[in-house]
Amino acid sequence: MEAASVAAPEGLRRTRGRGDRIGDTVLYVITACAAVIGVAVVFMIVWRIAEGAWPAIKVFNASFLWHNEWNPVVNKFGARDLIIGTIVTSFGAVLLAAPLSIAIGLFLSELAPPSVRGPIGTLIEMLAAVPSVVVGLWGIYVLAPFNAQHVQPFISKFLGWIPLFANGQDKIESTVFSAMIVLTIMIIPITSSICRELFVGVPTELEEGAIGLGATRWEMVRTVVLPSVRGGVVAAVILGLGRALGEAIAVTQVIGNFIPLKRSIFEPGDTLASRTANQYQGAVSNIQVSSLIYLALILLVITLITNLFAQLVVKRFDVHRAGRD
Amino acid sequence: MTTPDISLKASGRGRRRIVVNRIAELAALSAAIAAIAVLGILVWSVFSRGVHALNLDFFTKGPALFGQTGGGVAPALVGSLLLVGIATLMALPIGVLSAIYVSEFAPRRLGDQVRLWLDVLNGFPSIVIGIFVFALMVKTALPVVGWGHHQSALAGGFALAIIMLPLVARATMEVLALVPGELRDASYALGVSKWQTVLRVVLPTAFGGILTGTTLAIARAAGETAPLLFTCALAGQLTDWNPTHSVNSIPLTIFQYSEAPDENLHQQAWALAFVLIAFVLVTSLTARVLLERSRRKLGGPR
Numbered sequence: 089m090e091a092a093s094v095a096a097p098e099g100l101r102r103t104r105g106r107g108d109r110i111g112d113t114v115l116y117v118i119t120a121c122a123a124v125i126g127v128a129v130v131f132m133i134v135w136r137i138a139e140g141a142w143p144a145i146k147v148f149n150a151s152f153l154w155h156n157e158w159n160p161v162v163n164k165f166g167a168r169d170l171i172i173g174t175i176v177t178s179f180g181a182v183l184l185a186a187p188l189s190i191a192i193g194l195f196l197s198e199l200a201p202p203s204v205r206g207p208i209g210t211l212i213e214m215l216a217a218v219p220s221v222v223v224g225l226w227g228i229y230v231l232a233p234f235n236a237q238h239v240q241p242f243i244s245k246f247l248g249w250i251p252l253f254a255n256g257q258d259k260i261e262s263t264v265f266s267a268m269i270v271l272t273i274m275i276i277p278i279t280s281s282i283c284r285e286l287f288v289g290v291p292t293e294l295e296e297g298a299i300g301l302g303a304t305r306w307e308m309v310r311t312v313v314l315p316s317v318r319g320g321v322v323a324a325v326i327l328g329l330g331r332a333l334g335e336a337i338a339v340t341q342v343i344g345n346f347i348p349l350k351r352s353i354f355e356p357g358d359t360l361a362s363r364t365a366n367q368y369q370g371a372v373s374n375i376q377v378s379s380l381i382y383l384a385l386i387l388l389v390i391t392l393i394t395n396l397f398a399q400l401v402v403k404r405f406d407v408h409r410a411g412r413d
Numbered sequence: 414m415t416t417p418d419i420s421l422k423a424s425g426r427g428r429r430r431i432v433v434n435r436i437a438e439l440a441a442l443s444a445a446i447a448a449i450a451v452l453g454i455l456v457w458s459v460f461s462r463g464v465h466a467l468n469l470d471f472f473t474k475g476p477a478l479f480g481q482t483g484g485g486v487a488p489a490l491v492g493s494l495l496l497v498g499i500a501t502l503m504a505l506p507i508g509v510l511s512a513i514y515v516s517e518f519a520p521r522r523l524g525d526q527v528r529l530w531l532d533v534l535n536g537f538p539s540i541v542i543g544i545f546v547f548a549l550m551v552k553t554a555l556p557v558v559g560w561g562h563h564q565s566a567l568a569g570g571f572a573l574a575i576i577m578l579p580l581v582a583r584a585t586m587e588v589l590a591l592v593p594g595e596l597r598d599a600s601y602a603l604g605v606s607k608w609q610t611v612l613r614v615v616l617p618t619a620f621g622g623i624l625t626g627t628t629l630a631i632a633r634a635a636g637e638t639a640p641l642l643f644t645c646a647l648a649g650q651l652t653d654w655n656p657t658h659s660v661n662s663i664p665l666t667i668f669q670y671s672e673a674p675d676e677n678l679h680q681q682a683w684a685l686a687f688v689l690i691a692f693v694l695v696t697s698l699t700a701r702v703l704l705e706r707s708r709r710k711l712g713g714p715r
Contacts, residue, residue: 108606115608116518122510123519126578127530133537133545133575140548191444199441208445210701215452217697219636221664222459222686225671229679230458273451280448304434327536334538337638337664341671361540361639368642377552384544388537395536399529 137388140381147375152382156348158363165379167360167386169349174359174387177264177339178332181271186325189276193283194309198295209284216277223270224341232266232342240265240354251351262344264357270338275328282324286317319401326398330391336361360387456690463687466680476650482677486685488652492566492660493635496645499570499656500577500634505627508581515582516589517611528586535579540639546572547643564659569645576637577630584626588619591711621707628700632693638664663689 144152148165155166196209236259244256290313298308314321344356345366358366364383367376470485477484511531515524550568592615600610616623641662648659663685670682 108608111608112606115513115611119510119514119518122507123514123527125507126511126534126582127527129575129578130530130534130537132549133534133542136545136548137541140544140552188444188447191441192448195441195445199438200445208449210698211452212445212448213701214694214697215448215455217632217636217693218452218455219638219664219689219693221636221638221667221671222690223455225667225682225686226455226458228671229462230454276448304430306434306437307430309437330536334536334540336538336540336642337668341668361538364540364544365639365642368646381544381548384541388541391536391538391541392533395533399532 134388134392137381137385141378141385144375144378144382148379148382152379153386158347160373160376163373163375165376165382167383169347170358170360170363170383171386173264173343173347173349173357174333174361174390176353177267177271177343177357177359178329180264180268180353181275181332182325182329184268184272185275185279185328188272189279189283189324189328190314190321192276192280193287194313196280196284197287198305198309198313209281213277213281215273216281220274220335220338221341223274224338227266227270227338227342228261231269232261232263235263235266235269236261244354252353254352254354255350256352256354258354260344260355262342262346262356264343264353264355267339267343267357267359267362268353270342271332271335274335274338275331278331279324279328282327283321286320286324287313290316319404323398323401326394326401330394330398333394334361334387334391336365340365360384456694459683459686459690462680463683463685466684467687471681471684475652477677484677484681486661486663486666486681488648488650488661489663489666489685490688491652491654492645492648493663495566495654495656495660496570496573496641496662497631497635499566500573501627501631503571503574504577504581504630508578508627508630509585509623512582512585512589513611513616516586517607517615528583531579531582534575535583538639539576539637540642542575543572543640543643546575546640551644564643564645564647566645566656566658566660569641569660569662570656572640572644573634573637576640577634580630580633581623581627584629585619585623588622588626588707588711589615591622591708592618593711618711622704622711625700625704625707628696629704632696632700636664636689636693638668641665 144165148155152165152167153171154168155164156168157164157166159165192212196205196212200208240256240263241259242256243253247253248256294312294316295308298312299305303311339359340362343358343362345358345362346356347358347363349357360383364380364387367380470483472485472490473487474483474485475488476486511527515527519527546568550571551564596614596618597610600614601607605614641664645659645662646665648661650661653660667682667685667689670678670685673679673682
C-alpha cells in the first residue's frame, strides 16, 4: 500500500523532469515578452509622437489647435482648418455610410437567400481589401471627374441655397465631397460586416415571435432586431469613424490639399492625415517636422478616444448580452 | 358583453404596412447591390486602364528616362517584396507568441487587456505609425542599433510590421481558441508537459489558421502606403536588395505616378494598381476560403 503510493509520484516526477519545468518557464517567459512588446508598441507610439511634437507644442502651444496658417516660409503653423476638414469629411462619410451599412447588414442577415449570403458578404468585404492608394487612384481619375460633371451640379441645383452645397456648377474635381465619397466606400465594408454579425446574433426566437404576432419583416427589424443591438451598431459606426478620421492616402489624392477651408463641400479642402501625408517630401525645418508630428499627435488622440470608446461600448454590449442569455 | 369591432377585410393600413415593408426590402437590396457595383466598377476601371501597359518590360525593367515611354517597375516589385518580407519576419513571431501567451498562459483579465491594446493598435491610423517610425528611426540623431538616421527598407518594414502585428496576433488568438480543449486535456493526461503540448499539439492543429491569418496580414501590408511615406519613400530608380537603403515599393510608386503629369506614368500607375489589386484580392479570397475551411474542421466535429 505504502510502496505503491510512493512509487506513483516517483514515476510522475520522472516524466515531469527538470527539462519540462525549464521548457514551461522558457515558453512562458518568451510568450509573455512577446505580449509585452505588442502592448509596449502602443505606448511607445504615443510617447514618441508626443516627444516629437514637443518642440512645436512649446512654440505654438494649444493655440496650434485654433490658428489657421500653414506657412513654411515664416514657420507659422496651425491646424484649425485641418481639424475642421477632418471632422467634416469623416462625419459626412459616416452619415452616408451608416444607413447603407445597416441596410447591407440587414440584407445579408435577414433578407438574402442563405445560399447567396456567403458570396455577397465576401464580395463586400473584398471592398475593404482594396488598398487605399488604389481607391485614391480611382478617385482621381474616375470618381472625382464624375462627381464634378454630374453629381455636384445636380446637388447644387436643388440645395445650392445652403452654403454647404453651393458652387457645384464650378465643376471642381478635387473636392471635400469626393473625399467623403471615397471614405464612405472605404468604411462601408467595415461597418456593414460588424452590423451583419450583430443582426445574425439576435435570438431567432425573438424574430420568430415578432413574425408570429403578425409583424411584417420590416416591422420585425424595426421593433426587435434594431433595438436589441442598438449599442453594437453605434460601436460599429464609431469604428468606421475611426477609420475615416485616420485615412491619409486616398483622401490626399482627391481632396486637393487646400486651406483655408471654403464654406462649400464642393471646393478643395484638407484633413489632418492628408496634410501629414502630403508633406512627406517637403518638410525642411525642424519646426515644420515637429508641427507635422503635432498633427499626427492630434490625430492619434482623436482616434485613440474614438477607438477606446467603441471598444467600451462593444464590451458593455457583450456583457449585457451575455447576462441576458 | 359586446363583440369587439374587428373586421377581417383588408384595410388601407394593412396595405400600407406591406408597401412599407416592400420599400424597406428594396432599400436593403439596393444598398447591397450598390456596394457590389462599386467594387465591380473599381476593379473594372483598374483592369481596363492597366492591362495595356502590362508586358515583359513592365516587370523586368526599371523606369524609363524622363520623357521616354516604356520602361517598367521592377524596382518597385523587388522593393515591396523586401519590405513585406522584413515586416513578416518581425510581425509573425511576435504576433504568434503573444497570441500563445494570451490564450494559453495569461489569466483572463490580463489576456483581455493585451487583446484590448492590440485592438487599439489596429485602430491607429497607418500614417501615425509611419510618423512614429520616422521619429524613432529616421529623424533621430542617434543611430538606432547600427542602422543610421535615414530612410531605409528596415524602417519601412518595421512600420509595416506594426500594421501586421495586431492582425497576426488576433487571427492566431481566434484559431487557438478554436483548438478543442479535449486535445490539450488528452495531451496532459498522457503526462506531456505544457510547453510540449503547446508546441506539438496546439500549434500544429492551429497551423493552417495561423498561416491564412498571416496571409491576410501580408495582403494588407502589401497595399499600405502611408507607413512608407516618411520611412522609405525617397528612393533611387534602381533595383535594390539592400535593406539599409531606401527602396521603391508598389503602393508608393502608384501614389507618386498618380500625381505625376506624364501620361505614360499614369498608364503605369494603373497597371501597377492592377497588379496590386490582383495580388491582394486573390490572396485574401484564397485565405478567406481556407480559413473558413480550417475553422469548420476545428469547430465541426465535437
